[in-house]
Amino acid sequence: MSTANKTMPTSYSNPNFDEEPVGIKNSGGTSPMGSNIFIIKPDDKNKNRIHPEPYRHDPTTQKNIGRTILRGIRSLWATRQTEKDLRKNKDLYIKTTLRELILYLVFVTILCIITFGMTSTKTYYFTTVLRTVFTERKVEGIGDQPAYDDIANFDDFWNVMGGPVLSGLFDQKWYNGENLTEDQYGYVLFENKILGLPRFRQLRVTNHSCTVHEKFQQSIRECYGPYSSSKENRSSYAPENNTITPNAWHYQTSKQLKGSSTSGLISRYGGGGFVQDLTPNYNDAKAQLDDLNANLWIDRGTRVVFLDFTVYNGNINLFCQIKLTIEFPASGGAVPSKSFSTVKLIRYVSSMDYFVLACEILFTMFTVYYTVEEVLEIRHFKFHYFKAIWNVLDILIILISYICIAFNVYRQIKVGQILDELLKNQNSFADFEFLTYWQIQFNNIVAFAVFLAWIKIFKYVSFNKTMTQLSTTLSRCAKDVLGFSVMFMIVFLAYAQLGYLLFGTMIDDYKTFAISIFTLFRIILGDFDFNAILTAHRILGPIFFLTYVFFVFFVLLNMFLAIINDTYSEVKSDMTTQKSEFELSDYFKKSYERMLDRLNVKRDRIIDIQNALKSADVNKDGVIEFDEWRRNLKARGYTDVEIENVFSRYDTDGDRVLRDNEQRRFKADLAAQENNLEMDIKDLNDSRVVQQSNAQVAAANTDNETDNVNRITYDEFAVLVRRIDRMESSIGSIVSKIENVLTKLELLEKGKMKRREALTRILNNVSEDDKLSKEMKHERLEKMIRDELEETNPARQTSNQNVTQRTKTSSTHGSGHIQ
Secondary structure, eight states: OTTTTTSOOHHHHOGGGGOOOTTOOOTTSOOSSOOGGGOOOOOGGGGGGSOOGGGSOOOOOHHHHHHHHHHHHHHHTOOTTTSTTGGGSHHHHHHHHHHHHHHHHHHHHHHHHHHHHHOOHHHHHHHHHHHIIIIIOBOOSSSOOOBGGGOOSHHHHHHHIIIIIHHHHSOOBOTTSOBOOGGGOSEETTTEEEEEEEEEEEEEBOTTOSOOOGGGTTTOOOOOOOOOGGGBOOSOOOOSSOOSOGGGGSEEOHHHHTOOOEEOSSOEEOSOEEEEEOOSSHHHHHHHHHHHHHTTSSOTTEEEEEEEEEEEETTTTEEEEEEEEEEOOTTSSOEEEEEEEEEOOOOOOSHHHHHHHHHHHHHHHHHHHHHHHHHHHHHHHGGGGGGSHHHHHHHHHHHHHHHHHHHHHHHHHHHHHHHHHHHHOSSSBOOOHHHHHHHHHHHHHHHHHHHHHHHTHHHHTTTSGGGGHHHHHHHHSHHHHHHHHHHHHHHHHHHHHHHHHHHTTTOGGGSSHHHHHHHHHHHHTTOOOHHHHHHHOTTHHHHHHHHHIIIIIIIIHHHHHHHHHHHHHHHHHHHTSOOOSOOHHHHHHHHHHHHHHHHHHHHHHHHHHHHHHHHSOTTOSSOEEHHHHHHHHHHTTOOHHHHHHHHHHHOTTOSSEEOHHHHHHHHHHHHHHHHHHHHHHHHHHHHHHHHHHHHHHHHHHHHHHHHHHHOOOHHHHHHHHHHHHHHHHHHHHHHHHHHHHHHHHHHHHHHHHHHHHHHHHHHHHHHHOOSSOHHHHHHHHHHHHHHHHHHHHHHHHHHHHHHHHHHHHHHHHHHHHHO
């Protein structure tokens, strides 16, 4: 037995074993579905028992390996558009569609994680608290004092800035009256660190920046027009008295301030101006404001004053860039507005932030992946690629993704630079406005990208006809809707202009033409203030409102809905005759059946091996030799390779014999594998039962009434069958009678032809004999007619008798069926 490892297997030394039964495949052919029973596990101790050379596969060449790798890489970007003849292979088409859908859903999930990782509900509460502190607190005093939103003139401005705003910036004491320590200064609400120094910035216009009518030039000698960069006053106007704010009276350009232009409610303003930074102490800052107030820092030439500062909350890692804007229009008075921009500029602090960082890396990889995919499609379809709206949407999403990636890197570098400069000199203004502005634009772009990414899901679910109802309806009614929109906008804009001209001077909702348009849209949705219109004009107000509601709401809007409803009805009716490209339920059902078949085949093979273990020991000596093993499994249709693999796996001593301990281990492994297969089959069946029950419940909810109506009993079915049989027999007798009538008509037609031929022959005979007199011709004619009648009557009676007999026979047969 020790030389067994050096010789060939017994099956090759005995040629009788190579004779296979009829109907069994050759050993070199493929066997039935494989199982892990037939796989040899690596075993360093038994390397010498690996199958001999004839059973080894030829090694794959380096060229084939390269082709395989290229095919594998190419398959990563295989889509329904780029693969040729993909629809001919339905299974491959379904797999490709599902792969695209699942991969894209992963991409959308990662994008949503990144988006929601940049924001949280804490942002809203943080902004609300700061807005309450700086804009809703009122000036302390007797009577109704103004808050920031109530600023209407110069006095209100100084009172609010020196009161609630300054108190909000610099807390002095705790709620119990204790003074703050030096380390506790510079916080808003004790939690929000003020970065750098708050800054006041004023923009002015020059005198004579507008033109006074000649009739008033003697009485009105000064004219300060609305703000524009060409009318901006850049000259210094230092007070005569000594001041503690010397820098506030000298103009600084936007380049010196490193500022940018800003929009207000009335105009857009440049980045330069007259600047005063407040010291980080309440008393000193109060003294600076009092000095500016006393020396008339703002006057008739002032058009806007900004208060800019940034706070950072380390508890929630959020920045808030605050801009309080008070505009002083040429009409007089003051118009306050504010901006609270809360952003997350330091991105990676907590463990969740680093998880978002991992998602950002995956997002970058997905962006590169889809870039390659779209390049391949453009290369394949050329300019036809851009004719599909989905392809244009793909390009747009990819471009937005690259913009977001680039800004993400830029923001990370820029924030680090600003914070480094601020730490070096904390007594300077920290300008986060530019970075905050672009961070907000970045958030908006990402939000737009998420929106487009969700809309793009329709591209991957278009294989189902139900999912295409929206796109099909919109595409079909696009022309009608576009044509109707022209008529709608003509009427709508006419009313918007009318509302602006009638009520623009008295009602806030109509103060500009653009706001009038939005107001009319709100009226369509039921949001309107009729009392304001009525107060503005008691006659034209109701007429304007009633005619607008009638023409726009009751007529035009309902026409618009009717166009969409009619198109949807057409699409719905067309889809009843269409079929989906494939149904996911059918695909998963077939996959389940194939998986179950594989498990059943594996179980059958295990049973075959178990039976072979029981019956292979022909000589009953308690051991199974390889010859006995091979003979038994060859009869069951297994190949020599499989037989050798199984035997070698459990022949641990290499003596080509399975002894008792080896057989027990073999049986134990088979029992364990059979148990695992039974569990897998049970799990599959359980999941299948759950799916079927859910489908049945869903179907029962919609089809229960129809099933009850269409279901009949067996007795009713039998009665219907008997009635149908009777109808068939009755119809058969009727058809026979119709055939008899047709036969009679045919015989009558033939008789007419014969009589016509006979009369023609008689007349020809009589007319040819000119020697006969008229009487003789008459007698001869009469005789010939009588002879002709005697010849035709017997034939007619015979045919009538045959037809009558046939009719009786068919009638009797039909009545027997009916009975």
